[in-house]
Amino acid sequence: GESVGLHLPTLSVQEGDNSIINCAYSNSASDYFIWYKQESGKGPQFIIDIRSNMDKRQGQRVTVLLNKTVKHLSLQIAATQPGDSAVYFCAENTDSNYKLTFGKGTLLTVNP
Amino acid sequence: DVKVTQSSRYLVKRTGEKVFLECVQDMDHENMFWYRQDPGLGLRLIYFSYDVKMKEKGDIPEGYSVSREKKERFSLILESASTNQTSMYLCASTDREQETQYFGPGTRLLVL
Numbered sequence: 001g002e003s004v005g006l007h008l009p010t011l012s013v014q015e016g017d018n019s020i021i022n023c024a025y026s027n028s029a030s031d032y033f034i035w036y037k038q039e040s041g042k043g044p045q046f047i048i049d050i051r052s053n054m055d056k057r058q059g060q061r062v063t064v065l066l067n068k069t070v071k072h073l074s075l076q077i078a079a080t081q082p083g084d085s086a087v088y089f090c091a092e093n094t095d096s097n098y099k100l101t102f103g104k105g106t107l108l109t110v111n112p
Numbered sequence: 113d114v115k116v117t118q119s120s121r122y123l124v125k126r127t128g129e130k131v132f133l134e135c136v137q138d139m140d141h142e143n144m145f146w147y148r149q150d151p152g153l154g155l156r157l158i159y160f161s162y163d164v165k166m167k168e169k170g171d172i173p174e175g176y177s178v179s180r181e182k183k184e185r186f187s188l189i190l191e192s193a194s195t196n197q198t199s200m201y202l203c204a205s206t207d208r209e210q211e212t213q214y215f216g217p218g219t220r221l222l223v224l
Contacts, residue, residue, distance in 0.1 A: 049212055099145075102154050
């Protein structure tokens with residue numbers, strides 16, 4: 001059978017509900033974090049970022065929360081729409097050459 | 113808007129062929145990156161470049177080489193394609209002032 005590692009964590013929500021996607025990052029020295037959205041067959045698209053001197057940042061319908069104590073990042077999407085269906089993954093910058101370390105991602109499915 | 117383009121969306125090649133993947137960005141970014149993306153493994157860095165004619169190995173450089181002759185163009189080369197190089201290849205760029213990486217649409221390569 002398939003390896004468990006091939007299956008992404010999945011979040012299924014109803015249209016109009018709020019979604020919360022979580023990410024545990026690895027390095028306590030990371031000072032910059034990004035959320036990306038990747039639709040099927042497309043490249044990752046920047047959604048929102050946050051620096052380590054902040055604990056919350058808001059965009060249009062999206063909010064990123066950073067908890068440095070437990071090395072946790074979350075993405076909140078308000079009033080989720082079918083067009084929000086995609087894989088969402090976080091990234092952290094731990095390198096001065098602007099290299100990013102990416103999470104594996106969460107598949108968000110929005111049911112009409 | 114940042115625009116990163118990749119020369120092909122889909123490619124089918126035979127084992128042993130030499131394969132060129134081209135990436136062009138129009139934002140005068142210094143840093144460019146090549147990743148491959150596989151189910152369950154996420155994004156893995158192959159090579160990156162922080163200036164013309166400069167290159168650095170990423171996490172999985174074996175079987176690949178790169179070329180950066182002009183600032184806007186970063187090429188990934190598979191000297192002798194193998195079936196385990198079947199993957200989605202993503203190019204990204206960023207400048208020295210930002211840390212957000214902007215991605216191209218991806219090239220899905222199938223090696224038979």
